[in-house]
Amino acid sequence: MTVYSFYIFDRHTECIYTKTWLPQTSSTSDGPSSGGGGGGGQQQQHGPPGTSTSTSTTTGSGSGSGNTTMQLRASSADDAKLIFGTVFSLRNMVRKLGGDDDAFVAFRTAHYKLHYYETASSLRLVMLTDTGTPSMRNVLHQVYINLWVEYVVKNPLSPVEHKRGVGVKNELFEMALDQFIRGLM
Amino acid sequence: MSYYFAVIGTQDNPLFEYEFGTSKQGGDGQSRFTEQAHHLNQFVLHSSLDIVEEVQWMNGQLYMKVIDKFFTNYISCFMTGGSVKFLLLHQPSATASGTASATRNSTSVGANPTSPQTEEAIKNFFSEVYENYVKAIMSPFYKVNMEIRSPVFRQRVAAAGRKYL
Amino acid sequence: MASSKASRLGEEYVWRTRMDKVNAELVVLTYGAMVAQLCKDFDSDYVKVNQQLDKMGYNIGLRLIEDYLAKSNTFKRCSNFRETAEMIAKVGFKIFLNITPTITNWTSDGKQFSLVFDENPFADFVELPDDGRAQDELWYSNILCGVLRGALEMVQMQVEAKFVSDVLRGNDTTEMRISLIRYIDDELPPEDD
Numbered sequence: 396m397t398v399y400s401f402y403i404f405d406r407h408t409e410c411i412y413t414k415t416w417l418p419q420t421s422s423t424s425d426g427p428s429s430g431g432g433g434g435g436g437q438q439q440q441h442g443p444p445g446t447s448t449s450t451s452t453t454t455g456s457g458s459g460s461g462n463t464t465m466q467l468r469a470s471s472a473d474d475a476k477l478i479f480g481t482v483f484s485l486r487n488m489v490r491k492l493g494g495d496d497d498a499f500v501a502f503r504t505a506h507y508k509l510h511y512y513e514t515a516s517s518l519r520l521v522m523l524t525d526t527g528t529p530s531m532r533n534v535l536h537q538v539y540i541n542l543w544v545e546y547v548v549k550n551p552l553s554p555v556e557h558k559r560g561v562g563v564k565n566e567l568f569e570m571a572l573d574q575f576i577r578g579l580m
Numbered sequence: 581m582s583y584y585f586a587v588i589g590t591q592d593n594p595l596f597e598y599e600f601g602t603s604k605q606g607g608d609g610q611s612r613f614t615e616q617a618h619h620l621n622q623f624v625l626h627s628s629l630d631i632v633e634e635v636q637w638m639n640g641q642l643y644m645k646v647i648d649k650f651f652t653n654y655i656s657c658f659m660t661g662g663s664v665k666f667l668l669l670h671q672p673s674a675t676a677s678g679t680a681s682a683t684r685n686s687t688s689v690g691a692n693p694t695s696p697q698t699e700e701a702i703k704n705f706f707s708e709v710y711e712n713y714v715k716a717i718m719s720p721f722y723k724v725n726m727e728i729r730s731p732v733f734r735q736r737v738a739a740a741g742r743k744y745l
Numbered sequence: 746m747a748s749s750k751a752s753r754l755g756e757e758y759v760w761r762t763r764m765d766k767v768n769a770e771l772v773v774l775t776y777g778a779m780v781a782q783l784c785k786d787f788d789s790d791y792v793k794v795n796q797q798l799d800k801m802g803y804n805i806g807l808r809l810i811e812d813y814l815a816k817s818n819t820f821k822r823c824s825n826f827r828e829t830a831e832m833i834a835k836v837g838f839k840i841f842l843n844i845t846p847t848i849t850n851w852t853s854d855g856k857q858f859s860l861v862f863d864e865n866p867f868a869d870f871v872e873l874p875d876d877g878r879a880q881d882e883l884w885y886s887n888i889l890c891g892v893l894r895g896a897l898e899m900v901q902m903q904v905e906a907k908f909v910s911d912v913l914r915g916n917d918t919t920e921m922r923i924s925l926i927r928y929i930d931d932e933l934p935p936e937d938d
Contacts, residue, residue, distance in 0.1 A: 406899075408934040479934055496821055515814050515822050516899040517931070540815040548811040555807045718770075718870035720777025721784070730872050 398576050399507060399523040402475055403543070403563065406517035408483070410475035411557040412564070416576065478521055482511050500532055514539055534579065542571050581673055582611040583745060584621040585737065587713065588665040589725040592629055595664070596728040596737075597622075603742045612673055621653070625667050628655045632665055642710075643703050646694055654693040658706035660713070666706055670698075670745075701744045708740040764816070764840055773869045780885060784874070791882035798884070802891020809841070810896040816840055822900065826925050827851070829902065830858050833893065842866050846921075859909070862919040873913050880915065884908040890921060901929040 403412035482499070489499040501510045503526055510522045512535035520535045520543075546568035547553055553562030581602035587595040599618075601611045613621065628648035635647050636659055648655040658666040670693055692698060716722065716733040780798065787793040813819075817836050823829040834846050844866060850859040867886045873879040884890075890906040897904045903926040910916035 407932050476934070483934060495824070498821075514811075515819055516810055517901065518811075544811050544815040548808050555804065715870050716872075718774070718777075719872045720774070720781040720870075721872065721874045729875055732872065 396528045396580060397525040398528075398580060399525070401523075401572070401576070402478060402521040404475075404479050404519040404521070405557055407556070408479060409558070410472075410479065411560045413471065413475060414569075414572065416580075478509070479519070482509070482519065482521060486511070486513065501530060510535060512536060512539065518543070538572065538575065542568055542575065546571060581607065581745075582613050582671050583741065584611070584613070584625065584669040584671075585709075585741070586622075586625055586667050586669075587728065588626075588629065588667060590663050591725060592626070593725060594622075594626075594727075595725070596733070598734065598737050598741075600738065600741045600745075602745055604745070609742060613671070617671075621669055624650045624653050625655060625669050628657070628667065629665065632657050632659065632667075636663075643706055645699050645702075656699075656702045656706075658703075658710065660710065664713075666709060666713075668702060668705070670702075705740050705744040708744070709737055712736040712740070769866055769869070772866060773871075776867050776888070777871060784879075784883070789874070789876060789878070791879060795882075795884050795887045798887040799891040799894070802888035802893075803895035804891075805888070806892040806895020806897075807899055809892060810899040813837055813840070813896065826855055826858075826902075829897070830860075830923070834860060837896075850922075857922065857924040860921045860923065862921070865912075865919055868911075868913055868919075871913055884911060885913050886911070886919070893921075893923060898929070901931075903927050903929055 398416050400413065400415040402410055405411050485502065486499045489497050498513065499511055501508055503509075506526065508524050508526050508528055510524065510528075510531040512520045512532055514520075518539070520538060522531055522535060524531060546565060547557075547563055550562065550565060550567075553565065557563050581604075582599070583601065584597070584599050586597040589595045599611045599613065599621075601607055601609050603609045627650075631648050632644070635644050635657070638644075642659055642661070644657045644659065646654050647657045653669050653671050656668045656670065658668075660666070672693060712733055713728075716728055716730050717724075719730070722728070722730075780794070783794045783797055784791070787797070813836075817832075817840065819832075823832060830848050834848050838844050838846055844862065844864055846860040846862045848858055849861055851857070865886055867888075871885060873883060873885065884907075887908060890908065893906045894904055904923055905926060906921060906923045908920065909922050910918055910920045912919050
């Protein structure tokens with residue numbers, strides 16, 4: 396099982412957290428090997444959909460030129476927007492068909508599987524994994540309970556609203572999340 | 581038997597006072613101090629504060645029993661850990677002291693101010709007042725050495741007086 | 746009936762095993778010191794003190810709801826406001842204050858109800874200042890109104906919460922009135938230009 400990336404969207408539909416894990420299958424790695432920002436340069440066979448478009452332009456360069464990093468950043472922001480648009484529409488469609496209690500859990504394509512979890516406070520957690528992964532609903536629930544609530548919500552110095560991700564990227568949360576996800580893989 | 585009870589703050593400032601009479605042996609709970617005694621009591625009580633300072637380090641007990649005597653006025657003292665003093669002035673009424681001397685081994689509370697029974701009764705009274713005092717000062721609107729105005733506290737002191745004295 | 750009993754047992758279990766406990770007197774004194782300080786800072790302007798408590802509560806509520814959702818293992822929304830009321834009284838107050846206020850006085854449209862507090866852990870030992878105004882103006886536990894308002898807003902309910910009586914003022918009961926104003930719609934993603 397492989398986890399490609401993880402997104403958090405707040406109730407204002409803004410993407411407040413993104414994290415990418417690069418697939419361990421590629422052996423020609425010379426970029427950063429552990430979850431940095433928006434998917435460093437690396438050749439990949441079955442990478443996650445969003446990053447594959449961007450990484451193809453930065454193949455094999457650990458420190459991309461200013462232009463490509465800009466592209467990279469722009470495209471990962473676009474990814475988040477696209478993902479949110481997709482899951483939001485899917486969720487609304489599911490509710491329309493199956494009633495208000497129905498929840499959309501995951502969808503799968505030929506290359507990846509997208510897992511979705513929404514809390515009653517309209518926090519949306521999205522995770523992209525390989526296609527063989529069983530339901531991650533429980534995992535996302537755990538991330539919410541044990542990581543989000545403990546390290547972000549209960550941090551009195553982090554703001555209530557995480558505009559542009561302020562307060563989410565604290566060390567405790569990032570480390571615990573990374574450890575937790577790596578523990579699964 | 582008449583009683584005058586006062587709570588004295590850490591700076592020897594009065595916080596609370598209450599006057600009452602015995603409820604034992606058919607007492608009506610009313611004090612029988614003379615008109616002048618009302619003012620005198622305050623002097624007597626406060627003058628014993630010097631003795632409190634001497635006695636308080638003697639045995640480490642909160643309850644110091646009878647520490648002072650002024651004619652027929654006996655003063656018992658209880659000191660909280662925060663050095664707030666509870667002082668009780670008790671004055672056996674003329675008739676009561678008369679009968680006490682007549683029946684020498686009288687055990688009735690108050691008849692003999694230094695008897696173990698009286699000491700025990702006053703101790704119980706102080707303990708109950710202490711408990712309620714703690715509750716009163718736990719109120720967030722109470723500040724240290726502020727006059728205790730709580731009507732609830734007054735009621736409870738009265739109740740403790742009726743119960744034990 | 747059976748299911749509600751099961752859920753109550755569940756709450757009891759959560760309360761006993763998964764909740765951190767704190768000494769009740771610490772809470773009483775901390776909250777009391779805060780209210781007293783507010784009264785002092787605002788020169789006994791109790792209307793302002795009430796507002797301030799409500800604001801603080803609101804900020805607490807915004808965060809507390811997440812803790813509530815995590816601890817109570819809530820997976821789905823309440824289907825109506827009556828269910829919400831039940832959850833507030835039997836689960837929310839239970840896990841955070843270990844009390845269960847009584848729900849009464851529903852209006853016929855099901856949009857307003859009262860919570861009656863038989864016990865109020867904030868108000869132990871408290872006697873309101875005897876300046877003649879506190880008894881009529883100060884809502885000592887007003888922070889609770891703010892907490893409910895903030896918490897419910899996060900789960901898309903705009904409510905108004907206010908105390909209508911308080912034993913500290915000499916009333917027979919402590920009662921909070923909660924009215925649903927509206928359900929808040931999902932926010933839509935901004936249109937791409």
